[in-house]
Amino acid sequence: MNEILKLLEEDSRYTPHEIAAMTGKDEEYVRDTVKRCEDEHIINGYTALIDWDRTSEEAVTAFIEVKITPQRDDGYDRIARRIYQYEEVESLYLMSGSFDFSVIVTGKSLREVSRFVAEKLAPIEGVISTATHFIMKRYKDKHRAFIVEPEQEERTLFV
Amino acid sequence: MMDYDNIMSKNVKTLKPSGIRKFFDILDNMTDAISLGIGEPDFVTPWHIREAGVYSLEQGYTKYTSNAGLSRLRAAISEYLDRRFGLRYDPNGQIFVTVGGSEAIDLCIRSVLNAGDEVIIPVPSFVCYGPLVTMANGVPVYVETKAENEFKLTADELRAAITPSTKLVVLPFPNNPTGGIMEREDLEAIAEVLKDTDIMVLSDEIYAELTYGQKHVSPANLPELYDRTLVVNGFSKAYAMTGWRLGYVCGPAPLLKQMLKIHQYGIMSAPTTSQYAAVEALKNGDGDIEMMRDSYDRRRRLLLKGLRDLGLECFEPRGAFYMFPSIKSSGLSSDEFCTRFLREEKVAVIPGTAFGEGGEGFVRICYASSVQNIETALERMDGFLKRLR
Numbered sequence: 186m187n188e189i190l191k192l193l194e195e196d197s198r199y200t201p202h203e204i205a206a207m208t209g210k211d212e213e214y215v216r217d218t219v220k221r222c223e224d225e226h227i228i229n230g231y232t233a234l235i236d237w238d239r240t241s242e243e244a245v246t247a248f249i250e251v252k253i254t255p256q257r258d259d260g261y262d263r264i265a266r267r268i269y270q271y272e273e274v275e276s277l278y279l280m281s282g283s284f285d286f287s288v289i290v291t292g293k294s295l296r297e298v299s300r301f302v303a304e305k306l307a308p309i310e311g312v313i314s315t316a317t318h319f320i321m322k323r324y325k326d327k328h329r330a331f332i333v334e335p336e337q338e339e340r341t342l343f344v
Numbered sequence: 345m346m347d348y349d350n351i352m353s354k355n356v357k358t359l360k361p362s363g364i365r366k367f368f369d370i371l372d373n374m375t376d377a378i379s380l381g382i383g384e385p386d387f388v389t390p391w392h393i394r395e396a397g398v399y400s401l402e403q404g405y406t407k408y409t410s411n412a413g414l415s416r417l418r419a420a421i422s423e424y425l426d427r428r429f430g431l432r433y434d435p436n437g438q439i440f441v442t443v444g445g446s447e448a449i450d451l452c453i454r455s456v457l458n459a460g461d462e463v464i465i466p467v468p469s470f471v472c473y474g475p476l477v478t479m480a481n482g483v484p485v486y487v488e489t490k491a492e493n494e495f496k497l498t499a500d501e502l503r504a505a506i507t508p509s510t511k512l513v514v515l516p517f518p519n520n521p522t523g524g525i526m527e528r529e530d531l532e533a534i535a536e537v538l539k540d541t542d543i544m545v546l547s548d549e550i551y552a553e554l555t556y557g558q559k560h561v562s563p564a565n566l567p568e569l570y571d572r573t574l575v576v577n578g579f580s581k582a583y584a585m586t587g588w589r590l591g592y593v594c595g596p597a598p599l600l601k602q603m604l605k606i607h608q609y610g611i612m613s614a615p616t617t618s619q620y621a622a623v624e625a626l627k628n629g630d631g632d633i634e635m636m637r638d639s640y641d642r643r644r645r646l647l648l649k650g651l652r653d654l655g656l657e658c659f660e661p662r663g664a665f666y667m668f669p670s671i672k673s674s675g676l677s678s679d680e681f682c683t684r685f686l687r688e689e690k691v692a693v694i695p696g697t698a699f700g701e702g703g704e705g706f707v708r709i710c711y712a713s714s715v716q717n718i719e720t721a722l723e724r725m726d727g728f729l730k731r732l733r
Contacts, residue, residue: 192642196715203715206649207642339372343362343471343698344383344586 189218190227197231236323236331244291246275246323247298249306250316251286261285264311273301284316295319359475364698370686378717378724381692383520383666385584386712387639389621390632393583396624397617405616411608413441413592414619420626421592428630429552431564431575437597440604441614441622445550445578445591447607450476452546452574452593453512455603457482461511466497467700468668469516470548474700482511488702491659491670495524499533506537512544515563518551521699521708522668523661528561535568545573550591551664553582553633556641558662564594571596579618581664582633583625588618640665643711643718650722651709654729665712668696672705674732682707688731689724 188208192199201219205212222228237244256263261279268288269277276289288306292298299317307315323331349357364381371377388394412418418435425431433439442448449472453463459481465473467486474484487505489495502513515534517526526534538545545563552560563569578591593600625632644661651658651669658669671681678695686692693710696703711718 199715203646203719206646207715209645340382341365341368342382343364343694 186218186222189215190222193219193228193231234327234329238323238331243293245293245295245298246289246291246320247302248318248320249286249288249290249302250284250318251288251306252313252315253285253311254313255285256311264309267309268306271301271305273298273305355479355481358478362471362698364694367682367686367692367694370683371692374686374690377686377690377692378713378721379692380709380711380713380717380721381694383708383710384586384712385581385636385665386714387584387636389583389585389588390625390629392628393585393621393625393632397588397621400617400620405620407616409441409613409616409619411440411604411613413439413614414616414623417441417619417623417626418592420623421594424626425575425577425594429560429562429565431562431594433575433594434597438600439592439594440600440607441619442578442591442593442607443611443614444580444589445548445576446472447611448576448578448591448593449473449546449548451603451606452576452595453477453482454480454606455599456511456544458511460509462507462509464502464505464510464513465700466501466514466516466519468495468519468521468696468703468706469514469699470520471699473514473516483509485510486701489519489522489524490702491522491657494659494662495519495522495668496526496530497534498530499537502534503537506541506543510541510543512546513538514546514548516548518549518555518560518663520551520664521666521694521696521703521706522659523664523666524659525555525558525663526561526563527558528566531561531563531566531569534563535566538572539568543572545569547573547575549575549577550581552577554637554640554665555663556637556644556661560663574599579622579625583629584632584636585618585621585625588615588621590614590618590622640712643713643715646715647709647711647718647722650718651725654722654726656729665710667709667711668706669709670705671707674729676732678704678707685725685728689728691721691724693721 189204192204201212201215205215253264255261265277268274273290273292274288275291278287280287290298290301302315302317418439421439422433422435425433453476457480462483462485463477464485464487466489477484485505487501489497547563549562562575564573564575574593574595576593579585647667648658648660656669661667674681678697682693682695694708696706
């Protein structure tokens with residue numbers, strides 16, 4: 186199963202036919218495994234890695250450190266749920282160290298993201314403080330470099 | 345006017361130019377062509393290895409090294425060969441560092457041949473052995489390996505090729521272009537044939553780390569062959585370091601001592617930056633090897649299944665990163681097949697004939713290319729074959 190998952194993580198467009206050929210498993214098995222992983226939320230979706238900076242789309246991303254007071258009974262989860270339900274939140278992690286949540290938020294402009302922090306995130310009950318860092322340039326995401334290095338020159342050789 | 349034709353070394357003139365030049369000329373004028381022609385890893389050298397090279401430059405290590413190579417690199421090679429393949433070589437005297445496996449092959453050939461000595465070369469195989477033998481005033485003796493023997497060199501084939509002039513047998517396994525390997529019992533049979541002769545073995549093990557389903561066995565692993573074997577290996581294929589031009593040779597100290605003279609006069613020392621990077625590769629690169637090998641293995645399976653689904657007969661390669669399917673059913677010669685496949689479908693593969701006799705009726709496809717390229721090539725091959733039928 187893990188081999189199949191690793192391949193899908195590498196490129197989620199691999200077809201069951203290709204994965205079967207690459208792993209030496211049969212196609213039926215691959216289909217069943219993928220289906221089961223989807224059902225069990227081991228696979229939580231498929232998406233593309235897009236460098237919006239190369240498009241005309243205006244987009245900003247911020248990484249926000251959030252400190253909270255854990256709630257009785259629910260610990261961190263209740264506040265987390267209140268945060269991640271927002272469309273604007275791309276990722277949310279509970280962290281060890283000097284703050285509690287790392288929230289990654291996307292928006293069309295600095296103002297939009299700032300407003301989200303001020304009007305939605307900061308007022309949530311239990312949130313003590315926020316520190317917003319805007320992402321200036323994305324070099325690498327999900328193991329893929331976003332910078333395209335120039336190709337080595339054309340070669341004529343026989344090996 | 346200078347008569348260059350007359351000036352030129354006769355030996356050089358007899359060398360055939362590589363027959364695939366024309367493919368590059370066609371390729372050059374094509375857009376959206378897929379090349380499965382060049383045989384090299386599609387990975388960039390792992391960063392920690394590149395970084396070690398960069399760091400050595402920052403430190404100012406820009407001078408020659410000893411002729412034999414950095415002592416710490418030779419020590420690392422010795423440790424690596426023992427750890428990965430159970431081969432024992434003394435870093436002082438039994439190992440030296442060369443400019444790629446290619447230089448090591450040249451040195452082995454030049455250091456043992458006298459004019460007229462014969463060298464047995466199994467074909468299909470990489471193109472360099474015969475011309476290097478010719479340049480050393482030796483005589484290449486080609487032995488065709490067969491698909492039905494999994495492209496191994498058999499004891500009978502070897503025995504039939506041996507004459508009183510035989511000096512050296514090349515064992516190019518894992519093999520480019522067939523993907524054939526030699527297993528321990530195959531080598532034992534070779535050892536039996538060579539017993540009581542003075543024939544040396546040149547084992548080109550540049551693909552030793554890239555075997556699928558079984559570990560590589562070197563002739564030098566056999567006590568009865570150890571003393572007559574020169575092992576050539578390098579960093580290009582195992583660590584995706586082709587452009588660093590770094591290899592090495594291991595073998596009997598008296599031979600290497602003589603061989604080192606040719607290296608000393610012709611080369612001085614292998615590139616220093618590359619040597620520092622290579623130390624890092626040997627010390628911390630096992631994980632990279634596994635990662636790349638697993639990746640090639642997946643693509644090997646994908647291409648093998650794809651070719652067989654198209655109805656092509658194909659030996660399952662057990663090493664390196666090439667597939668060598670038979671295209672006899674197409675009714676075309678290897679050369680026609682490759683030329684038309686490139687012109688009509690824009691996919692470059694290499695005719696088997698480029699690798700010597702016995703290559704007619706086969707093509708070499710390198711699967712060190714993206715899954716997407718392999719899939720597209722297979723689709724185009726499907727269309728191509730259908731039109732031929």
